[in-house]
Amino acid sequence: MSRGQKILLIVLGSLVVGGIIYLAGLYSRLQRVQPSSMEPQLNNFPAVSEPLESASGEAVRVRLFRISAAVPGTLEPTEVTLHLPSDPAHQARLLIEALASTGPLQQRPLPPSTRVLEAYALPNGLVVVDFAPSLLSDFPAGILSEQLAVESLLETLGANLPSLRALKILVGGQEATTLAGHIDLTSAYRLTEGEAPQASLWLGPH
Amino acid sequence: MLCYDATEVYKPVRFGIPSSLIASVILFSSLALYPALLHPVGGNLPQTSPESQGATRTIVLDAPHGGSDPGARWPGGVTEKELVLNLTAAVAQRLQGSGYRVMLTRHSDVDLSFDERAALANGTPHAVFVTLHVGSAPPDGSVFVFYYSFGQIADAPATLTGLTLWTEAQRQWAGYSQRLAQLLQAEFQRTLQASPELPTAAAIYQLRLIAAPAVAVEIETRRPEIVPGLVGTISETLVRSLQAFQSFLSQPPPS
Secondary structure (H helix, E strand, O other): OOHHHHHHHHHHHHHHHHHHHHHHHHHHHHHHHOOOOOOOOHHHOOOEOOOHHHOOOEEEEEEEEEEOOOOOOOEEEEEEEEEEOOOHHHHHHHHHHHHHHOOOHHHOOOOOOOOEEEEEEOOOOEEEEEEOOHHHHHOOOOHHHHHHHHHHHHHHHHHHOOOOOEEEEEEOOEOOOEOOOOEEOOOOEEOOOOOOOOOOOOOOOO | OOOOOHHHHHOOOEOOEOHHHHHHHHHHHHHHHHHHHOOOOOOOOOOOOHHHOOOOOEEEEEOOOEOOEOOOEEOOOEEHHHHHHHHHHHHHHHHHHOOOEEEEOOOOOOOOOHHHHHHHHHOOOOEEEEEEEEEOOOOOOEEEEEEOOHHHEOOOOOOEOOEOOHHHOOHHHHHHHHHHHHHHHHHHHHHOOOOOOOOEEOOEHHHHOOOOOEEEEEEEOOOHHHHHHHHHHHHHHHHHHHHHHHHHHHOOOOO
16 A cells, blocks of 8 residues: 555544544534424323313413403403313413403403314423414404403413423414414413513503 | 447546546535535625625615505505505605605505515615605504614524525614604604604514615505605604614614
């Protein structure tokens, strides 16, 4: 073997070793990215799909965040009594259906036709709620309406279900890009634990 | 019959080095360089970074909805897609008169995808993106300004091999967008007093895709006939806010 060939083989060997190290690094980065802490583990947990009327359980006072009549464009908490079972997924479903079906029409953040098909609560605190497709078609158009709806869900679930940390919204069993053309549904949202809306939200004229 | 010896191609061709080895070196060199090719500044978004954003003289003005998507609807068959198409054209004319270069996402009744609208903004250096909406939520006659907030998002940022993913484009611009939204909202509140004082953080999907300062402006009214009368207010508010925004571009964004 000539000297040139030996040099070439050494260079080639170095490239192979470098390539292997790079691929190993790439693989470890993939491993870090893929198992997101909020990733659904749907196979292990049963869905809740019983209708609202079948709910039974302890009567508890809950806070529903509805659209404020006094200060338009904001939410306000209202206390109501609901019979809630012990399962957080079932509780989330009942709270969401109460937001859509109770209270004055103008103050409901969700259309009255809103129906939850299924709800899953995962051990990591993520609740996955699957809405019927009528949610998309019946939703009042506008960024503000959609924003108030999502904010209401986050506030209401956060205020009443401390074991839950995040909400992922599905529509018709699938991920939707937006709620009704504006608000992002491709990601899960952090629940806001019933705190006042974030500082950047309008708190009304003073 | 003319025959070739298959081994001929493997004979040493230069300096005693077999051509197969040369081919291997080229192949491995390409593989080694591949990651570097995928790591340009700004990832796959071929434009300016926040640090290099200079004076903003270009506005990408988005008329949302269109085609089969009417957006909001009012009695009498008035649709948001028509209102915003006329509104953006009129505002663009005013802004051009003030020395701005304006690019409209649509000029006719067509339904563009979120990606198509974002592509126009992301391919335009030193631009700001403003999407103009009309809704019918109370308070009537108000204007709400929105910016994208990743703070509400529970998912971990999706990054891989240093690329900026299309859906993460707004992340590095979020602070600037918030500042622009604050300036716009304050100006709107001065002229249309039913408007809030502070902008609203909202996870608007369209804004998430924009690699530039990006805001959504929504006029709330039950009387769509007032919208054409707001052209002057919106144009002047945009001009004043963008002038004030220039001074922020040289500062680090708020956390």
